Structure formats: C-alpha cells, structure tokens
Amino acid sequence: MAGLVTGLANATVNASTVLILAGLGELISERAGVLNLGVEGIMLVGALSGFVTAFVTGSYWLGFGVAILAGGLISLVHAFLCISLNSDQAVSGIMLTLLGTGLTTYFGNSWSGKSISGFPERTLPLVGEYLVEIPILGTALFQSTVTDYAALLLVPVVWLFLYRTNIGLELVSVGEDPETADTMGVDVFKMRYLAVVLGGMFAGAAGAHLSLAFNEIWSASMTSGRGWIAVALVIFARWRPERILLGAYLFGLFNALQLYSQGLDITLGTGVPLAGLLNPVLNFVLNPTIMSTYPYIVTLLVLVLTVFRAENRELAQPSALVQSYSRELD
Amino acid sequence: MVRKQLTRRDALKAATTTGLIGLAGCSGGSSSGDSDGVSAAFIYQAEVSDVGWDRAHEDARQAVTDQYDWLETEFSEAVAPGDVQRVIEQYISSGMDAIFGTTFGYMDPMHEIAPEYPDVVFEHCSGFKTRENMGRYYGRLYQARFLCGVAAGLLTETNQLGYVGAFPIPELVRQINAFVRGARLVNPDVTASVRWTNAWLDPPAVTQAVNALVNDGADVINNHQTSTAAVQTAADNEAYAFTYTTSMADAGGDWYGSSALFNWEEFYGPTLEAINNGNWESEAYWNGLDAGVVGVDDFGPQVPDDVVSEVETYEEEIVSGDRTVWQGTKFEGESDEFLFGEMSSYVEGIEGEVPNS
Numbered sequence: 001m002a003g004l005v006t007g008l009a010n011a012t013v014n015a016s017t018v019l020i021l022a023g024l025g026e027l028i029s030e031r032a033g034v035l036n037l038g039v040e041g042i043m044l045v046g047a048l049s050g051f052v053t054a055f056v057t058g059s060y061w062l063g064f065g066v067a068i069l070a071g072g073l074i075s076l077v078h079a080f081l082c083i084s085l086n087s088d089q090a091v092s093g094i095m096l097t098l099l100g101t102g103l104t105t106y107f108g109n110s111w112s113g114k115s116i117s118g119f120p121e122r123t124l125p126l127v128g129e130y131l132v133e134i135p136i137l138g139t140a141l142f143q144s145t146v147t148d149y150a151a152l153l154l155v156p157v158v159w160l161f162l163y164r165t166n167i168g169l170e171l172v173s174v175g176e177d178p179e180t181a182d183t184m185g186v187d188v189f190k191m192r193y194l195a196v197v198l199g200g201m202f203a204g205a206a207g208a209h210l211s212l213a214f215n216e217i218w219s220a221s222m223t224s225g226r227g228w229i230a231v232a233l234v235i236f237a238r239w240r241p242e243r244i245l246l247g248a249y250l251f252g253l254f255n256a257l258q259l260y261s262q263g264l265d266i267t268l269g270t271g272v273p274l275a276g277l278l279n280p281v282l283n284f285v286l287n288p289t290i291m292s293t294y295p296y297i298v299t300l301l302v303l304v305l306t307v308f309r310a311e312n313r314e315l316a317q318p319s320a321l322v323q324s325y326s327r328e329l330d
Numbered sequence: 331m332v333r334k335q336l337t338r339r340d341a342l343k344a345a346t347t348t349g350l351i352g353l354a355g356c357s358g359g360s361s362s363g364d365s366d367g368v369s370a371a372f373i374y375q376a377e378v379s380d381v382g383w384d385r386a387h388e389d390a391r392q393a394v395t396d397q398y399d400w401l402e403t404e405f406s407e408a409v410a411p412g413d414v415q416r417v418i419e420q421y422i423s424s425g426m427d428a429i430f431g432t433t434f435g436y437m438d439p440m441h442e443i444a445p446e447y448p449d450v451v452f453e454h455c456s457g458f459k460t461r462e463n464m465g466r467y468y469g470r471l472y473q474a475r476f477l478c479g480v481a482a483g484l485l486t487e488t489n490q491l492g493y494v495g496a497f498p499i500p501e502l503v504r505q506i507n508a509f510v511r512g513a514r515l516v517n518p519d520v521t522a523s524v525r526w527t528n529a530w531l532d533p534p535a536v537t538q539a540v541n542a543l544v545n546d547g548a549d550v551i552n553n554h555q556t557s558t559a560a561v562q563t564a565a566d567n568e569a570y571a572f573t574y575t576t577s578m579a580d581a582g583g584d585w586y587g588s589s590a591l592f593n594w595e596e597f598y599g600p601t602l603e604a605i606n607n608g609n610w611e612s613e614a615y616w617n618g619l620d621a622g623v624v625g626v627d628d629f630g631p632q633v634p635d636d637v638v639s640e641v642e643t644y645e646e647e648i649v650s651g652d653r654t655v656w657q658g659t660k661f662e663g664e665s666d667e668f669l670f671g672e673m674s675s676y677v678e679g680i681e682g683e684v685p686n687s
Contacts, residue, residue: 007545011538018534105377105408113380113558115581215533217581219557220377224532259525259535259542265682287685289528 006136008253008260013140013148014214016252018043018206018223020151022230023237023244024158025202030234031162032195033175033320037093038078039203040227041100046071046207048104051218052111060118060212064147064205067212071204072197074100079196083189086324097227105220112219118212119145145213147205152245154202159241171195175318178325188325203227232299238306238316251295258291367400368428368606371421373414374407375433381576382556387432387455389576390594394602397595401602411435415443422447428605430598431455440464451605456501458671460612467597468670470618471574472508473648474590475552476655477619477626477641478572479512481587482550483520484637485570486513491522492543492569494553494560496530498684500673502554505574505590507677508655509552514679515658516640523548523681533559544569550587561586570630577627586630596623616666620649 022039029036036042046067054063078096081087123132123143131142141152162168173181174191182188206226211218229251236251237243266282268275284290306316372391374384388405395403404426409417414436418429428451431440437457444452444464452464460466482491491513495502506524513520523546525539536555540563543551552572553560558581564571565585571578572587579586597615604610617623626645629638647653656662659677661669674684 003545007542010545011541014541015534015538109377109379111380112382113578113581115558115562210534215537215559215562217533217558217562219531219533219559220379221531222533222557224529224534226534255535256538256542259527259539260545262525262682262685263523263542263546283686288526292528 002136004260004264006139008256009136009140011256011260012249012252013144014252015255016248017148017151018209018214018226019230019233019248019251020155020244021147021206021209022203022227023233023248024151024154024241025199025206026230026234027199027237027239027241027244028158028162028171028202029195029199030321031175031239031318032171032192033178033318033323033325034079034082034192034196034199035089035093035322036075036078036096036196036199037090037231038075038096038100038227039093039206039230040223040225041097041104042071042074042200042203043207043210043223043227044100044104044221045074046204047211047222048108048111048207048218049204050208051116051211052108054116054118054212055111055114060116063116063118063212064208067204067208068201069204071207072201075196075200075203076193078200079193082324083192083196086326089322089324101221108218108220112217114218116212116216118216119147121145124149145209147209147213150205151209155241155245162241167191167194172318175320178320178323182325182327188327192325203230206230229295232296236295236299236302238302239318250298254291254294254298258288261286261291262288367398367402368602369402369404369426370428370430370602370605371418371426372403372405372430373409373417373432373436374405375409375411375435376556377407378405381558381578383575384432386575386592387430387594390592390598393595394598397599398602398606400606411439414439418443422450427451428453428602451610453601460614462612465601465610465612465615467601467615469592469594469597469624470616471590471592471624472505473618473655474624474626475505475574476508476512476648477645478552478588478590479509479514480516480641480644481512481629481633481637482509482552482570482572483513483515483517484640485587485633486517486520486550488547488549489517489519489521490547490549491520492540492546492548492551493522493524494536494539494543494551494555495524495526496555497528498526498674498686500671503676503684504669504673505554506552506680507659507661507673509572510679511655511659511677512644514677515644521679521681524676526685527555529555531556533557536560537563540564540567540569570633579627579630582630584630584632587633588629589627591625591627593623593625596621616670618648619645620651 049070050063050067053066054060078092081092082089132138170186171191174188178188233247236247267279376384378384378388391403406417430453432455434456437454437459440452440454441459444461454466456468457466493506510522527535536559540560544567550570551564558578561571561573561578561582565582570585570587571582574590577589
C-alpha cells in the first residue's frame with residue numbers, strides 16, 4: 001500500500017509539471033485579456049523544436065531554449081491577429097492549434113522513433129539526499145528533472161510578477177479595463193503582445209518538458225490534449241497562479257489514478273450491503289475512459305459554483321477577457 | 331496528399347481510356363494479366379514515420395516495388411477515412427489496378443466504392459468485410475506476441491509482467507492473452523497486469539502506465555501504442571521491453587527484449603503476383619508465422635542465448651502446426667471468427683477483467 005501511494009504521488013507530480021507550465025502561460029495571456037486556445041499547438045511546436053535541437057546539437061539546454069523561443073515566435077501569430085487586427089480570439093487560437101499540429105506532424109515525421117538523452121533526474125545539492133528520504137512525497141518532489149523544479153518555482157515567480165511588479169500590475173490592468181489603463185498611460189497593445197508572447201514561451205517550455213525530460217522522444221501529437229486541460233485548468237484556478245499549482249496536482253492525480261486504479265480490485269465483496277447495486281456504479285466511476293473526463297467535469301463544477309458565489313465572481317475572470325481593444329473612440 | 335508521378339504508361343492509358351473508364355469492364359480491357367504489369371496504390375491513415383504501423387506497410391511497399399520490375403506503386407499518407415474514396419477515385423482515374431487500404435477506418439468507404447470499379451482489385455487490412463473484388467488481410471501477430479511471451483517468461487525475475495494497452499478491443503485482448511500464455515507456458519508462476527491508456531497515441535500516458543506497472547513489481551513490459559515511449563521508459567527502469575509492428579531496438583538499448591513484427595511484403599508479394607497473372611481472388615487472408623507475414627525481431631543484447639533457442643523451439647512447433655497458441659487455454663479450438671472478432675476475456679494469469687470499452 002505504501003508503495004502504491006508513493007507511486008501515485010510520483011505519478012501525480014510527474015503529470016502536473018506540463019500542466020503547471022502551460023497553465024501559467026495561459027493564465028498570463030488571459031490576465032491581459034487575450035484568450036489563447038492555441039496552447040496545444042504551441043506545445044507541439046515547442047516539443048518538436050526542442051527535440052530536434054537537442055538531437056542535432058546534443059544539448060538539451062539549448063533545445064529547451066529554442067523551444068521557449070519557438071513558442072514565443074509562433075504565438076506572435078496569435079498576438080498579431082487578435083491584438084493588431086482585432087480578430088476573433090477563439091478562432092485564431094483554434095487555428096493556431098490546428099496549424100501547430102499539422103506543421104509538427106509534417107516536419108516531425110522523420111524524427112519519431114529517435115531517442116535523445118534529455119534532462120536527467122537530480123536531487124537538490126546538499127539537502128537533496130535527505131529530502132528524498134521523506135516518506136511518500138520525498139522522491140516525488142525532490143528527485144526530479146530541472147524542468148519539474150522550474151515549474152514549481154515559477155508559480156511564486158508568476159504570482160510576484162503579476163501582483164508585485166509594476167509591469168505585472170499593468171498587464172493585469174489591461175485585462176481588467178483596457179480603456180482606463182490606456183488613459184493612465186499603459187500601452188495596451190505592448191502589454192498584450194508581451195502577455196501573449198510570454199504565454200507562448202511557457203507553452204513552448206511545457207512542450208519541451210515532454211520531449212526533453214518526460215518522454216525524451218518526439219511523437220506526432222504527443223501532447224494528446226494536455227493543452228486543452230491547461231485551458232480548463234486556468235478556469236479551474238479562477239485566474240490565480242497559486243491555484244494553478246493546486247489544480248495541476250488535482251488533474252495530475254486524476255491522470256495517475258486512471259492508470260494506478262486499474263491494478264486494484266475495487267469491487268465490493270458479497271458481504272457488503274448494496275454491493276450488487278454499488279459495484280456497477282464503482283465500475284462506471286473507475287472506468288479509465290470516464291476517469292479521463294474528470295478534469296473537465298471538475299472545471300464545470302467550479303464554473304457552476306462560481307455562479308452561486310457572486311461575491312467571488314468579480315475576483316475571478318479578467319473583465320476584458322476575449323474583448324479586443326481599439327483606440328479609436330466612437 | 332497524393333504523391334503522383336506521371337509515367338509514359340499513365341499518359342498512354344489516359345489518352346486511350348479518357349471517358350471510357352466506365353466501359354473498361356465491358357470491353358474486356360481489364361489490366362490484370364496484361365503484359366504491361368500492375369500498378370498499385372497504398373493508402374495510409376497517418377504520415378509514415380520511422381516506427382509503427384504505417385512504417386511496416388511502407389517498408390513492405392518499397393520491398394515489393396524493388397523486387398518486381400512489372401510493378402509500379404504509389405502511396406498516399408495522412409488520408410482520413412472521410413477522404414479515402416476521393417483519393418481512391420483519383421488513383422483509379424489515373425489507371426491503378428489495385429488499391430491497398432491499410433487502416434480499419436477505410437473498410438466501409440472501400441466496401442462502398444468497390445462495386446463501382448469491378449476491374450480494380452481492392453484489398454483492405456484489418457477489417458472484416460469483403461466483396462467479389464475486395465479482399466481483406468491481416469497477420470496473426472498474436473503468434474509473434476506468444477513467442478515474445480515465452481522469452482518474457484524466462485527473463486522475468488519478479489514473475490510479474492506488465493502490458494500497456496490502448497483500447498480493450500478483441501485485437502488487443504488477443505495479443506495480450508497470447509503474450510501471457512507464452513510466458514506461463516515456460517513459467518507457470520508468472521502473472522500479468524494490464525493498463526489501458528484509452529488512446530492509440532499518448533506517450534506521456536504510456537510512460538506513466540509503465541511506471542505504474544514497474545511500481546507494482548513488473549520487470550518485463552509489453553505494449554500496444556504507436557511510439558517508443560514504453561520501450562524507452564522500461565529501459566529507464568531497467569525492465570525488459572517488448573513491442574510490436576517494427577523494431578524499436580534503438581530506443582530500448584540494453585533492455586530491449588524484442589518486437590512482434592509485421593512482414594507485410596510476404597502478403598503483398600504473392601497478392602500482386604496473382605493480380606499480375608490474372609488469378610487474384612477475393613479472400614480473407616489471416617496468416618502468421620508459417621507464411622512469414624509475422625515474425626519476431628532480433629532479440630536485445632542482454633537476452634541470453636538459451637532464451638533465444640527456447641523461443642526458436644516454440645516457433646518451429648507453431649510453424650510446423652504441432653502447437654497452437656491457444657492449446658491448453660479456454661480458447662482452444664475456437665474458430666477464426668471468434669479469435670478475430672470476439673475474444674473479450676483474459677486467459678489465466680492476468681489480473682482483473684477486460685474493461686467495458
């Protein structure tokens with residue numbers, strides 16, 4: 001049982017890094033008022049460009065850097081369409097996902113099946129070997145790749161950036177009320193461009209984490225919908241960076257449970273009252289396909305609950321989300 | 331994405347048959363048996379990459395194209411089932427004699443379109459529908475999985491095997507059963523555990539699943555998903571890895587077990603010859619080790635010689651017909667129809683039950 005819990009903890013933390021990185025990126029973009037549904041496509045661009053760079057140069061660090069740059073570059077397309085041309089954000093984002101998926105499938109074709117040696121798992125210097133001894137969570141948290149540590153570290157960094165720096169506060173203000181921010185002298189276009197590109201860089205890093213640290217392979221569509229979970233995660237976290245961490249662990253736990261619960265016999269014995277009725281229910285609830293929908297069901301629940309808790313609503317979604325901004329006053 | 335090269339023969343054909351394609355059947359001008367050879371189109375659902383399902387078909391296409399000077403082939407990749415009829419019609423209008431559709435999703439579109447072109451040979455891989463001019467073909471990959479199982483049973487020290495599946499359909503259940511049967515035949519203490527990822531391609535989930543299986547004590551892993559993720563994660567955990575369709579020796583390194591391979595050229599070769607000689611007939615091809623259409627890859631560097639020779643003994647028994655995979659299991663004596671389309675429970679030694687898909 002202890003082995004199972006430790007395994008589950010490891011799997012949860014492992015599955016959450018990609019969600020933290022992509023989720024933080026999407027949060028930054030949405031905080032400035034720009035919804036980016038292209039996360040999935042940007043992640044794939046990051047995963048492929050990082051992998052190819054690491055394969056060719058032998059340096060996973062260089063690969064990681066290139067993936068971040070590529071994520072930022074491709075998200076410029078979204079920024080240009082939505083911020084400069086005032087195009088529909090949802091359409092542009094979905095287009096970016098389709099574009100990223102198509103391009104990486106085409107150009108990544110000859111790279112599948114190749115392996116690299118990516119980021120190794122490391123313990124922290126000095127204290128690491130003691131921390132790993134901590135029961136259950138020790139190996140999960142303190143024997144990880146650099147990208148896992150970076151994701152954890154970025155949660156407070158993004159929080160500080162958004163709420164404790166001038167530029168971050170300007171970014172948030174642009175997502176709440178672009179007109180007022182503009183009047184106050186904040187360059188709405190520059191801030192939104194910054195937010196979208198920064199968000200793209202995070203998504204690029206999330207993709208590179210998959211191909212350089214988690215799997216160390218390239219495979220077409222290897223993100224398998226995790227970009228969409230990241231979008232749901234931002235809603236679940238109600239646009240707060242610290243809740244991204246909580247949500248990523250929760251979604252990561254569902255992901256891990258789906259695989260670990262299959263090894264358990266969870267049927268109730270005949271001695272248990274109502275076993276005949278409860279077993280089909282258990283079967284349904286623990287069916288792997290049903291379990292993979294849990295992150296979305298939980299997100300729906302959060303949305304529903306938000307409606308009933310009106311006092312919290314104004315703290316949640318950026319007021320100007322999905323609204324394009326034009327300086328021409330009418 | 332149709333790759334089309336216009337040849338002189340195509341041009342001549344186009345010049346003489348323009349507007350008359352529909353009448354070809356009446357005029358007896360069928361291309362089969364003609365001295366001008368055979369042209370065949372191969373259609374794949376995904377882009378062909380270095381490993382996996384489409385790679386195995388593409389390798390075979392290249393092999394037969396090199397082998398026969400009377401044969402010309404072309405291929406299309408990334409063709410969605412919804413588009414396959416249009417692609418087929420394009421090929422037929424350019425004079426193709428035979429169409430090979432290589433994914434389950436093409437079955438209904440091909441079945442629908444085949445009667446419209448009675449002089450064209452249609453062959454569909456992995457489905458169950460046929461027509462007078464549409465055959466179906468598949469390989470008994472489970473026989474190769476069985477041999478991998480024999481090796482796994484001898485290699486395991488924990489007596490615990492792990493298997494990562496995609497979807498719980500008969501095709502996968504059959505291969506899992508064969509693998510575990512092979513292992514238990516040489517090592518009755520072996521048990522196996524299965525994890526379903528509910529995706530044909532999801533490398534991170536495969537990695538998680540392999541970790542979960544290793545965590546449970548498995549030291550030999552097999553899998554059914556189109557990527558090297560399982561092989562590579564198993565190697566990271568110092569567990570032996572077996573896989574399927576193409577070799578993944580590079581990804582497995584020292585811990586590579588082997589792979590259950592499709593050698594489709596063993597089907598394509600004779601079939602194309604039959605088309606060329608004019609004696610092709612629609613049939614349900616489901617051959618295995620004896621026909622060479624499935625096989626086992628070279629074993630990894632750490633697999634001892636006595637394990638390999640034990641596998642070879644079983645291989646000979648199956649090829650000679652002295653043994654079947656299902657001998658001594660509850661599936662002994664079941665019909666091919668059952669084995670192909672209805673197997674939906676585990677053999678002895680596998681934990682749990684097949685989930686409702």
